[in-house]
Amino acid sequence: MDGKNGTGFFGGQRAGMFLLGTSLALGFAFSAYMLSNALVRMRQESLIRVKGQAQKHITSNYATWSCAYSSRAGDLPSAYAALETAGKAVKDFLLAAKVAGGEMSLGPAGIEIQHKKDNKGNETNAIEGYVLRQCVTVNSSEVGKVDAVSKDISSLIKSGIELQVNTPLFTYTDIEAVKLDLIAQATQSAYQRASIMAENSHGKIARLNSASQGVFQITSVNSTETSGEGCYDTSSIDKTVKCVVTLDFQVEK
Numbered sequence: 001m002d003g004k005n006g007t008g009f010f011g012g013q014r015a016g017m018f019l020l021g022t023s024l025a026l027g028f029a030f031s032a033y034m035l036s037n038a039l040v041r042m043r044q045e046s047l048i049r050v051k052g053q054a055q056k057h058i059t060s061n062y063a064t065w066s067c068a069y070s071s072r073a074g075d076l077p078s079a080y081a082a083l084e085t086a087g088k089a090v091k092d093f094l095l096a097a098k099v100a101g102g103e104m105s106l107g108p109a110g111i112e113i114q115h116k117k118d119n120k121g122n123e124t125n126a127i128e129g130y131v132l133r134q135c136v137t138v139n140s141s142e143v144g145k146v147d148a149v150s151k152d153i154s155s156l157i158k159s160g161i162e163l164q165v166n167t168p169l170f171t172y173t174d175i176e177a178v179k180l181d182l183i184a185q186a187t188q189s190a191y192q193r194a195s196i197m198a199e200n201s202h203g204k205i206a207r208l209n210s211a212s213q214g215v216f217q218i219t220s221v222n223s224t225e226t227s228g229e230g231c232y233d234t235s236s237i238d239k240t241v242k243c244v245v246t247l248d249f250q251v252e253k
Contacts, residue, residue: 047209048197048249052190054182055242057221060170063146066137067153068164072129076111079130083109086161090136093156097149099138107135143170143237169234175241179216182243187211190247198251206250214244 069090071082087106094104112131115123140146150168157163172178191205198205215230221238225231233239 046203046251046253048194048205048251050190050193050197050247050249052186052188052193052245052247053243054185054189055240056178056182058172058175058178058239058241060143060172060237060239062139062141062171062173063143063168064137064139064171065146065150065168066135066166067150068133068135068166070131070133070162070164072114072131072162074129076130079132080109083132083134087134087136089156089159089161090153090163093153094136094138094149097152098145099140099149103138103140105137105139107137109134143168147237167235170237170239171234172239175218178241179243182216182241183213183245186243186245187247190245191249194247194249198249201251203251203253206252209248209250211248212246214246217242 067090069083069086071079071086073079073082091104095101110133112133114128114131116126116128118124138146138149146168147170150165154163154165195205215228216232217226217230218232218239218241219225220233220236221240223233223240225233
């Protein structure tokens with residue numbers, strides 16, 4: 001009886017200590033969990049996220065434009081002679097518009113062979129004629145001149161010259177410097193916004209936690225166009241460059 005009673009006593013004591021230890025461990029774990037959550041809440045509550053914006057109007061300082069002229073004839077020599085005549089007319093027009101020879105570049109001539117068709121409309125091996133095309137490209141810092149030429153050269157069509165006129169591309173050669181300047185302005189704007197928010201909640205900015213830069217939107221003036229990958233309008237001479245940054249600040253009470 002004594003042995004059994006002793007075994008039961010000590011067994012019960014060990015079980016009680018085990019339960020007590022388990023309860024204490026669970027209590028400590030729960031306390032640590034609650035403290036961790038409280039710290040997370042405190043950290044989240046002391047963060048301010050703000051967006052800063054900046055924009056600048058720029059005028060393109062470089063233009064690229066091209067047009068293609070073509071000729072057609074029943075034999076290759078005649079088609080080539082007609083192509084040279086068309087090319088001379090285009091070059092004379094550009095020179096008269098004050099486009100310098102160094103601003104023009106001539107591409108290689110392309111040849112398209114046209115075949116005769118049978119009564120069913122199927123192509124045969126017999127050659128009906130030749131179509132020749134050549135492209136001239138103008139690169140210039142005088143964007144206004146290039147813009148005017150691209151609009152006026154269509155008048156050559158009246159003289160029988162076949163033309164394919166492309167849209168000019170207007171760019172700004174120092175766009176990276178503009179971007180860096182706008183990042184600085186947008187960051188300063190975000191900091192000012194965060195400072196006002198902190199002061200009005202009886203706090204002050206302690207440090208910057210994180211910063212991210214959005215894509216640049218380069219659009220025509222007064223355009224509302226946006227893109228998740230960024231815009232770069234090349235059809236307009238005058239443009240607006242927009243920049244957005246997002247900053248997270250730690251605030252001290």
